[in-house]
Amino acid sequence: xxxxxxxxxxxxxxxxxxxxxSRVAATVxxxxxxxxxxxxxxxxxxxxxxxxxFFLWPRSAPALCVAAAQDHEREIVRxxxxxxxxxxxxxxxxxxxxxxxxxxxxxxxxxxxxxxxxRLCFLKKxxxxxxxYTKDGSQYSVYLRPLTExxxxxxxxxxxxxxxxxxxRRVTAVFVSQTAxxxxxxxxxxxxx
Amino acid sequence: MPHxxxxxxxxxRLTLDFSSAEDLVQETMLLAWRGFHGFQTGTNARxxxxxxxxxxxxxxxxxxxxxxxxxxxxxxPMLQEAVEIAEALDALSLEQRTVxxxxxxxxxxxxxxxxxxxxxxxxxxxxxxxxxQELRKSLAPPIKEVKADVKAKEAYR
Numbered sequence: 362x363x364x365x366x367x368x369x370x371x372x373x374x375x376x377x378x379x380x381x382x383s384r385v386a387a388t389v390x391x392x393x394x395x396x397x398x399x400x401x402x403x404x405x406x407x408x409x410x411x412x413x414x415f416f417l418w419p420r421s422a423p424a425l426c427v428a429a430a431q432d433h434e435r436e437i438v439r440x441x442x443x444x445x446x447x448x449x450x451x452x453x454x455x456x457x458x459x460x461x462x463x464x465x466x467x468x469x470x471x472x473x474x475x476x477x478x479x480r481l482c483f484l485k486k487x488x489x490x491x492x493x494y495t496k497d498g499s500q501y502s503v504y505l506r507p508l509t510e511x512x513x514x515x516x517x518x519x520x521x522x523x524x525x526x527x528x529x530r531r532v533t534a535v536f537v538s539q540t541a542x543x544x545x546x547x548x549x550x551x552x553x554x
Numbered sequence: 555m556p557h558x559x560x561x562x563x564x565x566x567r568l569t570l571d572f573s574s575a576e577d578l579v580q581e582t583m584l585l586a587w588r589g590f591h592g593f594q595t596g597t598n599a600r601x602x603x604x605x606x607x608x609x610x611x612x613x614x615x616x617x618x619x620x621x622x623x624x625x626x627x628x629x630x631p632m633l634q635e636a637v638e639i640a641e642a643l644d645a646l647s648l649e650q651r652t653v654x655x656x657x658x659x660x661x662x663x664x665x666x667x668x669x670x671x672x673x674x675x676x677x678x679x680x681x682x683x684x685x686x687q688e689l690r691k692s693l694a695p696p697i698k699e700v701k702a703d704v705k706a707k708e709a710y711r
Contacts, residue, residue, distance in 0.1 A: 445591035
């Protein structure tokens with residue numbers, strides 16, 4: 362028996378076995394649906410966190426911070442499937458196309474937080490570079506956009522523990538985390554950006 | 555869900571058990587869903603899924619292989635003529651069976667199998683060759699029976 366004959370015999374035999382995928386498919390779909398559903402306590406926690414942020418800020422928080430919190434919830438907490446860039450050269454190239462200097466990303470990397478992935482996203486009809494950093498098992502979203510000339514900037518970090526915001530001469534930056542102190546990362550970021 | 559049948563087919567032959575195979579494929583699909591951002595566009599999605607499956611299988615083996623031990627409801631093909639091949643396949647070592655399933659049944663190239671199993675191409679090729687040899691031995695009729703057949707034919711003449 363030649364290799365080809367043997368292979369064909371094995372292939373035909375195994376492929377002839379009936380395969381019922383319905384049970385696995387139903388279970389997987391069910392589990393994905395369940396994981397996508399946000400528990401009520403988490404909704405309450407998010408609302409309280411944003412409300413606290415509003416309360417603590419001297420002026421009302423920029424609408425884009427609320428959009429950033431919602432985006433973080435969808436893309437990081439709920440892990441909705443998205444295409445991300447994970448290699449540094451591609452991320453740098455994407456950043457430069459959006460006018461965010463690659464040096465800003467490098468600078469953020471010196472603060473002790475590890476860059477994991479990046480993609481572009483829309484917050485309040487503006488394109489932001491969404492960077493995901495990790496530290497001690499917690500995930501942080503950093504939304505960066507080059508600052509327009511007419512905008513005034515304020516390097517002081519404002520916001521709450523889970524949502525912080527600042528502007529430098531170069532960028533607008535929003536930091537979000539649900540399980541860790543985003544403000545601490547924002548403070549470190551404000552020093553280097 | 556794409557490639558589910560292929561994953562289940564290979565998982566059944568890996569675990570030699572229906573329910574363990576279903577558990578393994580469920581875990582694979584959930585890991586793939588959670589790690590979808592790690593998938594690079596333009597690369598082979600099927601090979602990526604199989605890589606996750608084997609990582610899950612070996613991961614489960616490290617934690618508690620008992621999850622994937624055969625139950626009483628063991629895998630048996632429906633067609634009688636396939637029983638012989640299925641038994642010969644199941645009798646192969648896990649390493650040989652894995653390579654044979656991926657290369658021969660699922661049609662992956664040796665290069666792709668090497669990527670899925672994280673093995674050198676040479677190792678894949680030698681395991682495949684040994685697996686074919688073993689299968690040939692198992693599928694060849696026993697020498698005594700062949701001799702008996704010849705004698706019977708001669709007596710008939």
